Amino acid sequence: MFVCICHGITEEDIETAVGQGVNSMQQLREQLNVANQCGRCMQFAKSTLAMASERYDLATQLT
Numbered sequence: 601m602f603v604c605i606c607h608g609i610t611e612e613d614i615e616t617a618v619g620q621g622v623n624s625m626q627q628l629r630e631q632l633n634v635a636n637q638c639g640r641c642m643q644f645a646k647s648t649l650a651m652a653s654e655r656y657d658l659a660t661q662l663t
């Protein structure tokens with residue numbers, strides 16, 4: 601599903617970024633440009649980042 605239409609960023613793109621070490625909105629904005637144009641995706645991007653981070657933390661605790 602698309603999170604940021606302006607830049608074509610999907611939930612999968614955010615999950616990949618989290619796997620590469622992104623752990624804040626600032627880093628996400630710098631890496632993917634998410635929420636850097638119209639800004640309408642900001643809340644959805646934040647919640648997607650939070651969920652992806654939780655999943656990543658759980659996955660790393662299990663390994």
Ligand code: FES
Nearest residue numbers: 604606637638641
């Ligand atoms: S939808 Fe993300 S900046 Fe416009």
